[in-house]
Amino acid sequence: MLYAILCYSDEVATRAKPKAQDDALLADLEPVQRQLCDEGKLGPHLRLMPTTAATTLRYGKETVVLDGPFAETKEQLLGFYVIECANFDEAIEVGQRLLGPRIAHGGAGALEIRPVAMSWTGGSLK
Amino acid sequence: MNDIGWIDAALTAARPQAVAALLRYFRDLDTAEEAFQEACLRALKHWPLNGPPRDPAAWLILVGRNVALDHVRRRSRQEALPPDDVISDLEDAEANVAERLDNAHYRDDVLRLLFICCHPELPATQQIALALRIVSGLYVKEIARAFLVSEAAMEQRITRAKRRVGAADVPFETPGAPERAQRLAAVAAMLYLLFNEGYSASGGDVHVRVPLCEEAIRLARLLLRLFPAEPEIMGLLALLLLQHARAPARLDSEGAIVLLDDQDRSLWDREMIDEGLALVEKALRHRRPGPYQIQAAIAAVHARAPRPEQTDWAEIDRQYAILETLQPSPVVTLNRAVAVSKVQGPVAALEMIEGLAQPLAGYFHFHGLKGALLMQLGRDAEARDAFNRAIALAHTPAEAAHIRLHLDRMQREGKPRSTKKASAHQRQG
Structure with a gap:
């Protein structure tokens, strides 16, 4: 069974910590994650850029491109994609292609496009 | 933790x-x-x-x-x-x-708080000190250390500044759109000053001043979180990130400035660069160019070049041309001349800065660039003149030492050669 683990925390407070503390956290996480990769339990994992780098495609009756992160509390996270693009314009374009069928089926919601800050391929899952 | x-x-x-x-x-x-x-x-x-x-x-x-x-x-x-x-x-x-x-409510509160620190009657250093004390909550002792003054002097400065803004009467009603834009511009300018205060190594221990850069970045990020659709604020944060990313490579072991061309680019902070680039792209999509966005776009060109030779100088020239029309100033033209020297050669660049001799007569970088261009053309006597004038105008020993390197090289090598190019005198460090 595949599971996704999503990480939430207070971004501003996290950023307020000195970099050394973050480095220490990453250093302590590393062996745990490596062990999980070795066990075939952990695949790709990533850290996202701050929400200030995010852009949101809100769709429904019409589609609008909004600066900033997804900020509604009425909707829930249902899935995510990891995409590789040459630049931001292309990322928006990919987002729009992924919207096509959703809109055709009368859906409404949002796709938040957030650049990835760090990424690890991880182990191959069993 | x-x-x-x-x-x-x-x-x-x-x-x-x-x-x-x-x-x-x-x-x-x-x-x-x-x-x-x-x-x-x-x-x-x-x-x-x-x-x-x-x-x-x-x-x-x-x-x-x-x-x-x-x-x-x-x-x-x-x-x-x-x-x-x-x-x-x-x-x-x-x-x-x-x-x-919620966001809409308190964003004007935070903007007002920052704006109060930007009172036009306050000199820039006092605006910054006030923002660091009130908004960032740094201790007076820390601010004093960053500005290289005594704690008592800084305490007095902040008290005086507070009294002045206390009497300033910034209205507490929700600002209208033009007022908000005006406040945002003033606050952005103050944050850029704060960053430069930490960035320019002029005077004293640079390491002490790094926190100023980090604080400026933190506040710019706060501002962007509150006003997520403002391309100039995206540009400001991008500019600060892209410049600060080079900090680890900017100084050698003796504390002398290492110019962009000579920096070890593997020391640049990749994470900051990536975020800066993402923000530049996001800002440019709005097609509402402004000075911070353009400067960020220029910094982005440097950041994208794995080696100095791979720098897209034509793009930098293009960006400076836009900046020249948006915000004409002799210094902008001078910076553009560096790009022009790379794309079209030293003759075109010299022509471009000819008209700047008057307004920039007392400007170190003007004489430094002029000397470097003349040196490139083998006009050593004139180059020496310009370099000597630059040395007389240098603000830091590092600046003077850098020019002396050129003089020594000319001395040593005697006659013309293809030297370290005009970029040897580039402001972007």
Whole structure:
């Protein structure tokens, strides 16, 4: 069974910590994650850029491109994609292609496009 | 991490928003600051026991407001202090306040707080000192150290600045769109000054000043979070990130400035660059160019080049041309001339800066670039003249030492050669 683990925390407070503390956290996480990769339990994992780098495609009756992160509390996270693009314009374009069928089926919601800050391929899952 | 560390980070993060809201309640900086201080003391007492509140800023605003009101009441009626459990049923009240304090509400509070520090009558250094004290909550001692003055002198400076802005009467109503834009521009300019104060190595220990850069980045990020659709604020944050990313490569072991061409690019902070690039792209999509966006776009060109030779100078020339029309200034033309020298050669660049001799007569970088261009053309005597003038105008020993390197090289090598190009004199470091 595949599971996704999503990480939430207070971004501003996290950023307020000195970099050394973050480095220490990453250093302590590393062996745990490596062990999980070795066990075939952990695949790709990533850290996202701050929400200030995010852009949101809100769709429904019409589609609008909004600066900033997804900020509604009425909707829930249902899935995510990891995409590789040459630049931001292309990322928006990919987002729009992924919207096509959703809109055709009368859906409404949002796709938040957030650049990835760090990424690890991880182990191959069993 | 231990509790205190977490609380410290949470208090720092919540400070601008909390002080800004308290300022709106009390309309007095000192009262707002004291109220926040009191609320922090209570947080240090309560949070380790009860765990962190859901919304630390809302908690601090509510507690700060209650505490300050108690003080006022106590002063006027000499009543006994209410027991500490006034704040016991905070959970409900907190949710209530949090609801009213959504983004749209408090963003103008924070902007107002920052804007108050930008009072036009205050000299730039005082604006910065005030923002660091009030908005960032740095101790006077820390600010004094960053500005290389005594604690007492800085204390006095901040007190005086506070008195001045206290009398300034910034309206507390929600600002209209033009007013908001004007405030944003003033605050952005102040943050850029703050960053440059930390970035320019002029005078003293550079390491002490790095926190100023980081604080400027933190505040720019805060501003962008509040005004996420402003391309110039995206540009500002991108510019700061892209410049600060080079910090680890900017100084050699002796503290001398290493110019962009000579920097070890593997030392550049990749994470900061990536974020800066993402923000530049996001800003440019708005097609509302502005000075910060353009400067960020120029910094982005440098950041994208794995080696100096791979720099897209034609693109830099193009960006400076836009900047020249948006914000014409001799310094912008001078910077453009560097790009022109790369694309079209030293003759075209010399032509371009010819008209700048008058306005930039006392400007170190003008004579430095002129010397470098002349040297490239083998006009050594004229180059020496320009370099000597640059040395006389240098602000730091590092600047002078850099020019002396050229003079020595000309001395040593005697006659023309293809030298270290005009870029040897580039301001972007």
